[in-house]
Amino acid sequence: MTRALLRGYAGARMETERIWTAALVVIGDEILSGRTQDKNVAQIAQWLNVQGIRLVEVRVVADREEAIVEAVNTLRARNDYLFTTGGIGPTHDDITVDAIAAALGLGVVHHPQAVAVLERYYATRGGASEARLRMARVPEGAELIENRMSGAPGIRIGNVFIMAGVPHITAGMLDSLTGTLQGGRPVVSRQIGCWVAESEIADLLRDAERSHPGVAIGSYPFFREGRTGANFVIRSPDEAAVDACIADLTTALEEAGHKVFAAGI
Amino acid sequence: MTRALLRGYAGARMETERIWTAALVVIGDEILSGRTQDKNVAQIAQWLNVQGIRLVEVRVVADREEAIVEAVNTLRARNDYLFTTGGIGPTHDDITVDAIAAALGLGVVHHPQAVAVLERYYATRGGASEARLRMARVPEGAELIENRMSGAPGIRIGNVFIMAGVPHITAGMLDSLTGTLQGGRPVVSRQIGCWVAESEIADLLRDAERSHPGVAIGSYPFFREGRTGANFVIRSPDEAAVDACIADLTTALEEAGHKVFAAGI
Numbered sequence: 001m002t003r004a005l006l007r008g009y010a011g012a013r014m015e016t017e018r019i020w021t022a023a024l025v026v027i028g029d030e031i032l033s034g035r036t037q038d039k040n041v042a043q044i045a046q047w048l049n050v051q052g053i054r055l056v057e058v059r060v061v062a063d064r065e066e067a068i069v070e071a072v073n074t075l076r077a078r079n080d081y082l083f084t085t086g087g088i089g090p091t092h093d094d095i096t097v098d099a100i101a102a103a104l105g106l107g108v109v110h111h112p113q114a115v116a117v118l119e120r121y122y123a124t125r126g127g128a129s130e131a132r133l134r135m136a137r138v139p140e141g142a143e144l145i146e147n148r149m150s151g152a153p154g155i156r157i158g159n160v161f162i163m164a165g166v167p168h169i170t171a172g173m174l175d176s177l178t179g180t181l182q183g184g185r186p187v188v189s190r191q192i193g194c195w196v197a198e199s200e201i202a203d204l205l206r207d208a209e210r211s212h213p214g215v216a217i218g219s220y221p222f223f224r225e226g227r228t229g230a231n232f233v234i235r236s237p238d239e240a241a242v243d244a245c246i247a248d249l250t251t252a253l254e255e256a257g258h259k260v261f262a263a264g265i
Numbered sequence: 266m267t268r269a270l271l272r273g274y275a276g277a278r279m280e281t282e283r284i285w286t287a288a289l290v291v292i293g294d295e296i297l298s299g300r301t302q303d304k305n306v307a308q309i310a311q312w313l314n315v316q317g318i319r320l321v322e323v324r325v326v327a328d329r330e331e332a333i334v335e336a337v338n339t340l341r342a343r344n345d346y347l348f349t350t351g352g353i354g355p356t357h358d359d360i361t362v363d364a365i366a367a368a369l370g371l372g373v374v375h376h377p378q379a380v381a382v383l384e385r386y387y388a389t390r391g392g393a394s395e396a397r398l399r400m401a402r403v404p405e406g407a408e409l410i411e412n413r414m415s416g417a418p419g420i421r422i423g424n425v426f427i428m429a430g431v432p433h434i435t436a437g438m439l440d441s442l443t444g445t446l447q448g449g450r451p452v453v454s455r456q457i458g459c460w461v462a463e464s465e466i467a468d469l470l471r472d473a474e475r476s477h478p479g480v481a482i483g484s485y486p487f488f489r490e491g492r493t494g495a496n497f498v499i500r501s502p503d504e505a506a507v508d509a510c511i512a513d514l515t516t517a518l519e520e521a522g523h524k525v526f527a528a529g530i
Contacts, residue, residue, distance in 0.1 A: 026323075029481070029483055029500075030483055030485060030498070031306065031307075031310075031323075032306075032310055032319075032320045032321065032322075032323065033310055033314065033320070033452075033454065033498075033500070034306070034307045034308070034309075034310030034311035034314065034320075035454070035483075035498060036307075036485070037304075037307050038303070038306065038307075039302075041296065041297075041299070041303065041325065042296075042299045042301075042302050042303075043299070044299075045296075045297055045298055045299030046299035049298065049299065054297075055297045055298070055299075056297065056327060056332075057297075057324065057325065057326060057327075057332065058291075058296075058297065058323075058324065058325035059322065059323065059324050059325075060306065060322065060323035060324075060325075061322060062321060062322075063483075067321075067322065089463060089464075089484070089486060090463060090464035090467045091463050091464075091467045091470055091471070091484040092467065092470060092471040092474060092482075092484075093481075093482070093483055093484060125462070126462070126465065129464065129465070131464045131465070131467035131468060132464040134467070135464075150488075166486070166487075187298075189298065189300070197390070197391070198354060198355060198356050199354075199355035199356075199394065199396045199397040199400075200391065200394070200396070202355045202356045202357065202396035202399070203396060205356055205357055206356070206357035209357060216294070216358075217357075217358070218294055218295055218300075218328075218358055219354070219356040219357075219358060220295060220300075220301070221354060221431070222431075223415075233295070233298075233300060235294075235298070
């Protein structure tokens with residue numbers, strides 16, 4: 001339903017509201033092979049919503065330099081922020097820093113503060129070996145993102161944010177970035193639900209969206225307890241518009257004989 | 266670690282082994298907003314592995330025609346197969362069929378067999394309304410993919426496979442495609458594990474990969490029961506090469522004083 005969201009946003013932009021966008025590149029063969037279930041897309045999307053930044057595109061690429069370079073260069077150019085997850089550990093398959101440095105045309109250096117962090121972290125864990133100090137390597141000119149969970153920090157270079165692949169480490173890095181990125185009004189998202197086949201009320205949904213510019217309605221059917229139902233997600237940066245759309249949609253659904261559950265089903 | 270996998274595959278190709286590739290476009294605002302946790306990437310990746318086809322790139326795009334067209338046209342051109350999930354329901358936010366028809370420069374028609382399927386399915390469910398018959402619309406010249414779970418079928422047009430977004434419906438569609446797509450030798454993937462920080466044995470892993478051309482080793486650290494460990498995934502289409510690599514790696518790890526768990530930890 002982003003057509004409508006963009007329609008709405010375009011309208012909002014004319015009233016000088018700027019939409020801040022982000023893209024995410026998930027780096028890792030383990031996601032593409034199906035070995036590992038990604039958790040970072042949903043986690044980063046939800047965190048960005050709160051920062052008033054909209055996640056508009058995700059790519060999952062292999063641990064292969066050309067694939068990373070292509071995705072990073074395309075997406076950083078057309079978004080305010082670009083995040084990556086994965087490939088920043090100490091082993092041979094961790095090539096994210098080198099690939100992003102290549103994408104940006106930069107050299108790779110050991111960041112003195114990252115070296116200090118790792119030396120401190122590994123002082124009681126067997127010492128900071130050469131392999132471990134690989135995790136202090138950054139594209140030239142980069143800043144660090146604090147890692148509150150383990151030793152190796154994340155990295156910021158320009159509008160590119162290089163994060164861990166392990167979700168709880170990424171979570172700690174996001175935490176330390178909270179409130180530091182410029183964004184717009186967060187999108188308000190509310191949900192209502194009905195025990196109805198979405199195909200029965202498709203026209204009604206379309207009409208409700210059309211009569212509320214700037215509001216997008218998503219329809220998400222489900223099958224549960226042997227019955228068909230659907231939740232409807234109403235989204236806009238304009239909270240009053242969301243409320244008005246929900247009120248009208250609720251009336252229309254109830255007039256059509258469908259009981260509406262105000263928080264979804 | 267795909268560098269090595271590709272190195273290996275390149276070697277294998279010289280022995281006339283062709284690698285079949287697929288890409289996936291996940292279509293849906295609900296994934297990009299973080300509302301819904303995607304399950305289709307892992308599901309389709311695992312299914313493709315069994316067909317001897319390798320998933321090499323995934324993009325998640327919004328319910329927006331330009332975004333779908335860009336992703337579909339880029340990825341179908343450079344892969345043997347392109348799958349999409351999401352956006353084939355009856356409501357206004359379901360634009361996948363129109364977007365893919367636009368990407369291919371084709372018109373959209375009601376597929377007579379899909380109309381018949383939907384009329385039969387909805388005969389006892391309130392009838393096949395116009396909204397429901399939207400789900401019979403396909404790009405001109407398309408074939409249907411059987412939906413064993415609910416009414417609306419999937420769609421095949423050229424090398425593009427249009428699947429449902431709801432994971433259990435996608436699963437049924439994959440099931441009906443099983444064995445119908447040409448692929449190569451499936452990649453054999455095995456895992457061993459150690460209670461060791463991966464940074465301690467990074468050199469050993471690199472050496473093991475280097476001395477087994479065509480084999481890729483992925484290293485996946487974890488923190489569990491208060492201890493640090495890592496699993497190592499060894500992959501190749503050549504099963505004997507996987508076994509040989511595991512034997513050498515196990516010896517090297519045990520010589521370095523680390524007990525190896527043969528099935529991972």
